[in-house]
Each structure stands twice: as structure tokens, then as C-alpha cells.
Amino acid sequence: MKSAYLDNQATTPLLPEVLETMLPFFKESFGNAQSLHDWGDAPREALEDARAEVAKLIGGRPEEIIFTASGTEANNFALKGLAQAHQSKGKHVVISAIEHFSVLHSARTLEKWGFEVTLVPVDGYALVDPKDVASAMRKETILVSVMHANGEVGTIQPVAEIAKIVTAAGALFHTDAVATAGTIPIDVAELGVDALSMAANQFYGPKGAGALWLRKGTRIIPLLDGGVQEGGRRAGTENLPAIVGMGKAAEIAKRDIQSRMAKLVGLRDMLLHRLPAAIDHVLVTGHPTQRLPGHASFCIEFIEGESMLMLLSSKGIAASSGSTCTSRALKASHVLTAMGLPAEIVQGSLLFTFGQQITEGDVGYLVEVLPPIVDRLRQMSPLYADFLKGRR
């Protein structure tokens, strides 16, 4: 059977050459990077090399990189750690309504800790208006977090513009770049942010490695207390193989980012055009141009996402959806909802995220198999029947 993995937002595959660089740290170089004896030397050196590569990927300095175990941890660390460190200046935090749960729920925890949190809305393209951030700012605002790009609809935010407003107001600005770091070019100086989260498994690196870039001199309270690792800001024996893998993946991403993007953008645009041509009543979600290179997202009317995913899976295609039924918590995508889409449209959410392994044939295959799947489900759908009878 043909197969196409079009769910790179969930995780990208690991590059074989990245795995190669990791293997010695599972074998002869298994030592602890903190050890003073010879067994610590190679791990320590590899740790610092990886730090330099990850810094280079986003235009930061090595000493500004704090390794974490995931993008989620980096986001929790940024939100909780920065808010706690700067709460003497004020207890107000601003985030966008479409942040990843690791930011959104961290902000909820901040509320339990006595902070006030303001959610900034988005428009129908999932774009944050910098003016809305400006008007959300208060004297006591210490921290603003707006993601660089959203994983569900691919919209890239005007982060540099927002950062200017936030910095001028004297607050810290964090951006969740988990969906963008290693995928599109990032320069922290150009973005003008103070903190930035990333995750290796989003750019062909391993799971288990993420990082927070934190501008030199910015105070933060650790999320993980304990030993002296990461300059005392993130305790716990370093996960050397994963960190080494993140370093290598960052090096390769930095080198190849333009050619990778070129490939993805072409195929993405092909799908964004061909799918609505092949199926009626399809909405493209997210921004037409300000979107992640490999990201094509839709809502298919009258049917539900999980059943589409299952039938796609039976055809060897991996995709994802923001429908209620595909969420373990049975909540409709807060992103699509914040964009103003009605509940039954959100139910038909379908999301294809391309990786470097994709071919034009995969797009063709998808455009071939999806229409009959949609047809079949619509034939079963009472909503579609109502629509045909003109009742909707």
C-alpha cells in the first residue's frame, strides 16, 4: 500500500545522520557531563558544541541556551519562571488566545498563583493584531507571550512588531517558536524577543530535547530545582544523546533551511489549491501567505475529522484534526474556535503538515483518495442530508 506521513506537526522523523551522531553517547561516551574524570570530557564537550549549534540556529549566544526535555517544558519554564522572577514589578501577563496548551495552561497556573492573565484575540486568519496587544498592556504587565506560528493553522504572527510594543512598555516578551525553529529562519535580534522556546523533534531531531533561549542577563526562576546543570537554571542529569541530536539537527536545519522551505512551499500551495478544487464546501484555515511552509489546513463541511483521519489512515495517510472527537479531552480546537469558526465547521478540521520526505506523488495520492472518503462520510451525515434538502 502507498503511504504518506503528512503529520509532521505531531513529530518529524529523525534524520539518520542525526541518529548517527547520537549513538556514541549511548555507547562509549555514556558518561555524565558533570563528571570531573575522563568519562565526563566527551559528554561535556558535546554538550557545549550542541549548545553552540542551537544558538546559531536562532542567532543567539551559546550561554543563552537552556536545554529542556521538550517544547512544553521550555514554555512552562518561560511562563512560570519569568513571571515568578519579575512579579515584584507587577502580576499581569498577556498571551494570545491561540497559544499551545503548554503556554495556555501555564498561564492558568499563573492565575492560581495570583497573577492576572489577559487573552488577546485573533482574527479569522488566526492573526494577532499588534494593536490588540498594545491595548492589553498595563502598567503592571511583566510578561507577554505570543507564539511565532501556530501548529494547527500555520499562521505566522507579526512577532517583531509585537515585540517592539512589549519592549517599549517595559515588559518581557516570550515567543513559542516550537513550530518555527528549524523550519523558517529565525534571528532573535531581528525578532526582538527576550525568550524563545523550541523543540528538536519539530526539525528532524530527537524527542526528549527542547530549549529555551533566554536573553543574557534576564532573570528566571528554575522550573526544575536541584543540581548545577545548565548554570543552575535547569537541574537534572543532561540527556546527552538527545541534546547532541538537537545540536546536529540544528546544524543541518541552519544549512538547509532555504532549500527545505522552497520544497515545502511549492507542495503546500499545490495542495491548498487542488483540494478545494476537488471537493466542494471546503474552507482553507489560516492565513493564505503568512503560513508555515509545509502547512495546509482545512475544514471539510458536514463531516467530522476523526472519521476522515481513520479512513485516510486506512489508505496509508497520516494527518491530524482539531475536531472535538480527535481531542482526548473532547474539546474543539481552541484555535479554530478563537478564529470565529462555528462548532460544526470546526468538527470538520483536517490538517496536513509536510516534511522533507514528501513527494509530489504524495500530494497527488492525497487529492485522489480524499474526495471519495469525504463523499462516503457525507452520504452518512445527517447534516449533509439536511443541507441537500435545503434545511441549512
Place this chain on the structure above:
Amino acid sequence: MKSAYLDNQATTPLLPEVLETMLPFFKESFGNAQSLHDWGDAPREALEDARAEVAKLIGGRPEEIIFTASGTEANNFALKGLAQAHQSKGKHVVISAIEHFSVLHSARTLEKWGFEVTLVPVDGYALVDPKDVASAMRKETILVSVMHANGEVGTIQPVAEIAKIVTAAGALFHTDAVATAGTIPIDVAELGVDALSMAANQFYGPKGAGALWLRKGTRIIPLLDGGVQEGGRRAGTENLPAIVGMGKAAEIAKRDIQSRMAKLVGLRDMLLHRLPAAIDHVLVTGHPTQRLPGHASFCIEFIEGESMLMLLSSKGIAASSGSTCTSRALKASHVLTAMGLPAEIVQGSLLFTFGQQITEGDVGYLVEVLPPIVDRLRQMSPLYADFLKGRR
């Protein structure tokens, strides 16, 4: 050159067969365990298998295992998560004075959050007296954390006895079993604890995988907010390869634990006897019998630990020390200090922790090379000169 890795407390090497089981999850089974399509199936199944193996290792149920990225994270999670979840009952926490920094510093964070923390002392063997725990308990005590065994001096605590006292007083009992899980037999029911931390890299599993066992029905506040992974109690894309490795390492540890212990205990006792016979003015630290199987720790008088480690390293031997100079933070071991050892004795701390790769020849080699090293450093030591002149 001969070489002997006698620093398994820092990290154990990874078993080749554990790496074998991890590799598919870096390759074809790279998918996200949360994905609904076929790419999620193998990861999801492996995740649950690993959970079952880790549960079995300590006599718990699979659904009571929450995977983390390290022992440090498990300890932070237990201390902060349990304290926050139960603070309506009281805000007093009890820990021992010799806890690992990940417990100790988490407790300090709790103090910043308005909790009161009582440190229970230890005796000269680093043993906690259950009576001291009993007298530290108050009406508003909600949580007690006493480690199962200490990594620096190897002393195994009377955890079951302490747990009875704590449970009778209506508080929760957590034990940091990072140094014991997979090393000595553990049964959470026998221990009578409510929560228990472990780390895979302490029992020939990979770095990047730890776990908190949490008794069914015990409320806890997440440390990592975000997605629904780990039943909503620990968010972030699962580090599948590391988790799978932890499962395999747990399975092997469970199977081999008796023969592993037998091997280590014999060689440990050999070193505990032969080193003080070969060198004057040597103290064995920790308990003579209630100690970790592969753990031999000493204080060598008149000289300092780091310089011994460096000379041992030049002979191919990896060891560690609790001296001030070996600590990045330049603090003498709080464990040795809590045991009542004077500062200059603590400076001479030296710690050998054996793993399954050790041979009797390694012990012999160590006993052969260490005395001249000690001699050489003592010849340079003003303290030793003073001692010889009878000034001390």
C-alpha cells in the same frame, strides 16, 4: 592503560540490549504516541508496555506510573505537585537533611511559596531516626519526603518504618528511590509509601527517562502543564525511545536483581576492607551494612578529593567526591556535613560506585594505585606536615 569506571552513581552505562529495543523508535516507529493514525499505534503500545514493566519493577500498577525526563523532575513533581494539591489541609512539609538537591531545593521553593519545611537530622551513619520524623510531624504536616538511599554515602533508610509513622499521622509520604530503584528490590506496598521517584540511567537504562510512581487516587498538581499526555499529569510529547529503554532496563533489572546485588556486595565489601588496610587515616563513610550493594565511600584525611580524582583519572579510574572543590557551587557535601564530619575531613571525600561491568581485578587495581596517590598528595599537604609535627 587499564581503566575502571567506578562512578556508576553519576550514571550507569546503557546496556546494549536496551539500546537495541530503543532503536526502532528512532527509526520506523518515530511517530507520536498521541497520533490517531497508524504511526501512533506502535509508539502507544510501546509506551504502555514500558509503563507496565516499570510498574512491575517496584510492585505498582501501570496506571500509577507517570513518566518524567529525569529523577530530578520526578522529585520536583512530587514535592511541588503534592504540596500544592494538598495545601488546603496544611502547609508543613518534612524532609531529611541529606536529601538530593532536587528534593532539598524543591523544598526551598516551597518555602518561597509559603510552606514551612522541617529538616530531620541524620546520625553519623547518615541514618534518619524514625522517631525524629515522628517528632517533626505537626497537625498541618501534609507531606514527608525521605530518600530510600543516599547516593553519596549509600546508606539505606528505614523507609517502611518512617512510612508507618507518616501515614498514621495522615500525611503523604514520598521517597526518592533514584539510587535504589532497579538496584535493590522495591515493593511499594511493603514500603508503604504514597509516591516514589526513579531514574532509568541509574539501572543501565537511558538518560532522559525517569518516573514518579503515585499511589492510585492521590491528587497531584502537574509540574508541566499542557497536553493530555500521562493522563494530563505530565504534558509534552513523550520521549518514546527513552521510555522504551527504561521499560526494558526495568524488565532486566527485575529479572537479574539478586545476582547483580550478589556480585556487587562481594566486591564492595572487599574494597571496604582492603582500602583502610592499605592507607592510614581513612574513614569509611555511611552505614557498615545498611548500604547500597555497589557503594564504597571514604574520607581520606589530610588531602582533598578533587586532586585525588584527577590523579585517579590519570590512572584510568573514574570516581567521585563530595569535597567542596569538586562541587561546582563550591559547597562541601551537605550529606557528609549533616553526618557531623568536620570540614577538613569532608574535603577528603572519595566515592566508588560499582556497576555490573566491574571485576575483582578493578578493585585490586584501585587498591594498588590509590595509596601512592594519597602519599604523593600528603607529601604536599601542609595539614599532613602539621599532623606529623604533632601540631594536630
Place this chain on the structure above:
Amino acid sequence: MPVYSEKVMDHFMNPRNVGEIENPDGVGEEGNPVCGDMMTFYIKVADGRLADVKYKTFGCGAAIAVASIVSEMGKGKTLEEVRNITPTMVANELGGLPKNKFHCSNLGAQALNNAIDDYLRKQGKEVKSREVTNHDEEEE
């Protein structure tokens, strides 16, 4: 580890009795306020038994499989027997459902019941709307 049992997958991939009945004796709808799923059941009644059962459904894999198995479970049964179909029976018949999909089993049994209610009302009988629940506590 697939999310769904083989039986669920079978009914999802090959749903039985899909469709509408022309001139049905009863029609029952049910929507789930939690997830937005919807089911419409159509029945034909003969000799106090369900002579035919069809349905349309908007929803996840579980919802489709539930509708399919409920249509099979109901067909040929007396109205009273159908009334006794509980969500747990439906889930069990499917070889189990993931915890967060259990509510779908409710949906199917309820929609079919609503169709019976509709039939009875059309017969001029007075019907109190009833909620299908488990008699037991098997649901976790």
C-alpha cells in the same frame, strides 16, 4: 496499539444499515452537547418489533460504529427489548470503547429510543421522554 477494538474498526469501515427509511414509522435524533456528534435513527415497526432500522450519523469513528452496532442490536427486537439496551451493552458488544468515547454508546441507544418514542407518539400513545442510562456502574 490501535485506539479502537477490531469490532469497532469493522463496524466503522463497513457500517451496517446506513441510510434513511422512506416513510419511517419513527424518527429519533440525538446530539451530543459534549462533542457535537449527531445521530438520526429511522425505524419501521411490525408486530411490536423493529422490522427495519436505518440511521445517519455525523461523528467520530466510535459514533459511526455505535450507530451501526445499535442498528444491528435493535433490528428484530421488540420495543421493550430495545428499551433495555444500555450504553454499556453497546460498548461491550463493540469489544469496548476508549474511556473518552464511551459517551458515543449513549448516543446510539438514546437516538434509537427517541425513534421509538416518536413512533409511539404517532400511534397516539403518551410518552414521557426517557433517558437511556446504565443500570449498573460499569462505566468508569
Place this chain on the structure above:
Amino acid sequence: MPVYSEKVMDHFMNPRNVGEIENPDGVGEEGNPVCGDMMTFYIKVADGRLADVKYKTFGCGAAIAVASIVSEMGKGKTLEEVRNITPTMVANELGGLPKNKFHCSNLGAQALNNAIDDYLRKQGKEVKSREVTNHDEEEE
């Protein structure tokens, strides 16, 4: 990445001028309250210069290397020249020291200075105890 530079390792593995001087012209001790390291320097003075320098040291690898290099840096120098040896000069001479070991470089320069103080006092000169510090801010 070894913790220490090659030069530190060389002086640690092969420390120069270790030992005591019988009937020294001056003896200086210095202990570090932070880490507990100790150094004792012994000097012989001739023609206003350090004719011989020896030491004993209790401490880490850095402390031993520092004592060794300081003994080499001091030997043959005039007392004034020795007074001008700063911790940063010592660290630089060793090809750098890890951040948390920088204080060891202080220890060596201070102990040697204390020995000069001791010599001067024995000569009947009045001496104000002085603290060796960096003239610059190279220490991070």
C-alpha cells in the same frame, strides 16, 4: 572537553618547587574560607629578590597548579615585582582557570605576599597586611 587547560594539568601533574625551606626568610599562609583550600609559601630572599620559593598546598587541582606557577613566577623576582602579581596574571599564566576555580589564583598570590610580609616584619619593617586583588576587571 577537559575541565582544566593543558598548562594547569602539567603543573598539577608535575608541580614545581614543592616542599619546605629549612630556616626560611619568610613564611606565608593563606586559607580560603570558601573552599577550605590552604597554601603555605616559604621564601629565601637575597639582594631584594626571591632566591628560593617553596610551598605546601592542600586543595584541588587548580590550587596545586596555582601554587606551582606562582612559585615559578616569583622565583628570581624583586619583592616589588612579586607584589605586582595579580590573580588574573596567575590565571592567565596557567592558560585560564574555570570560573569557579578563579579564587584559587588569588590564594597563591596572597600566600606568597604573606611570606614577603613575614620576611619584612622579621627585618623589623612595618608592614600593613595587604590584600592581593586585580587591578582590572578581567575576572568575570
